[in-house]
Amino acid sequence: MRHVPAQLAGAASGVNNTVRQLGSVLGSAAATALMAAGATPLAGIHLAMALAVVLLTLAGTALFATRAGNPAAVPAQRSERCGRTEVLLGEGRRRRA
Secondary structure, three states: OOOOOHHHHHHHHHHHHHHHHHHHHHHHHHHHHHHHHOOOHHHHHHHHHHHHHHHHHHHHHHHHHHHOOOOOOOOOEEOOOOOOEEEEEEOOEEEEO
């Protein structure tokens, strides 16, 4: 959302919410299907939890891989001359927070 032009913010927000809700529905459907597919209720719960663990591991790996190329985040620093908090953006650029 940070990189979306102001005139498209409403549409981007709508797309973001739609994708989030669709992911929730598909995730619930997949977990329910796996629970029903098990030979016993406990086996179905194990299948559904295994799916959740695999998906979370993949998401974490993808997040780590995309963040690996970016410089490490620098914590906000207090500026002594003006008393405002500034965030370092990299290459010496600063943004007031």
